[in-house]
Amino acid sequence: MEAGVKFKTVNEYFSSFPESTREILEVMRSTIKQEAPNAQEVISYNMPAFKANGVLVYYAAYQGHVGFYPTSTPIEVFKQELTAYKFSKGAIQFPIDHPLPVDLIRRMVKFRVQQDSEKAGKKKF
Numbered sequence: 001m002e003a004g005v006k007f008k009t010v011n012e013y014f015s016s017f018p019e020s021t022r023e024i025l026e027v028m029r030s031t032i033k034q035e036a037p038n039a040q041e042v043i044s045y046n047m048p049a050f051k052a053n054g055v056l057v058y059y060a061a062y063q064g065h066v067g068f069y070p071t072s073t074p075i076e077v078f079k080q081e082l083t084a085y086k087f088s089k090g091a092i093q094f095p096i097d098h099p100l101p102v103d104l105i106r107r108m109v110k111f112r113v114q115q116d117s118e119k120a121g122k123k124k125f
Contacts, residue, residue, distance in 0.1 A: 007043050020096075039052045054116055071112065074115075075092065
């Protein structure tokens with residue numbers, strides 16, 4: 001990925017990476033889509049994201065890992081399952097040279113979809 005490039009679409013973002021990285025990004029994308037089929041794919045902060053009522057999750061590829069940004073609450077809820085990965089309050093790093101933990105990602109996205117729906121239901125119009 002070239003520094004300073006502003007992406008307009010998720011496909012444009014994906015095309016900036018080598019094939020091996022694109023394959024990992026596609027697994028991430030399809031995993032998220034399965035749990036959030038009604039979410040819209042967008043580019044936000046120059047990285048792929050899925051948005052429903054608000055942004056559900058972001059993800060991005062880097063030199064040696066894929067970053068997954070599901071917000072802080074899911075990271076706290078699933079903390080015990082994240083010990084094999086580098087993570088912080090709002091980010092998880094999945095090494096590119098290891099299989100993605102698809103089941104864990106699915107459950108975290110499902111959690112975010114539920115959170116997002118509950119939050120939307122509380123909004124006053």
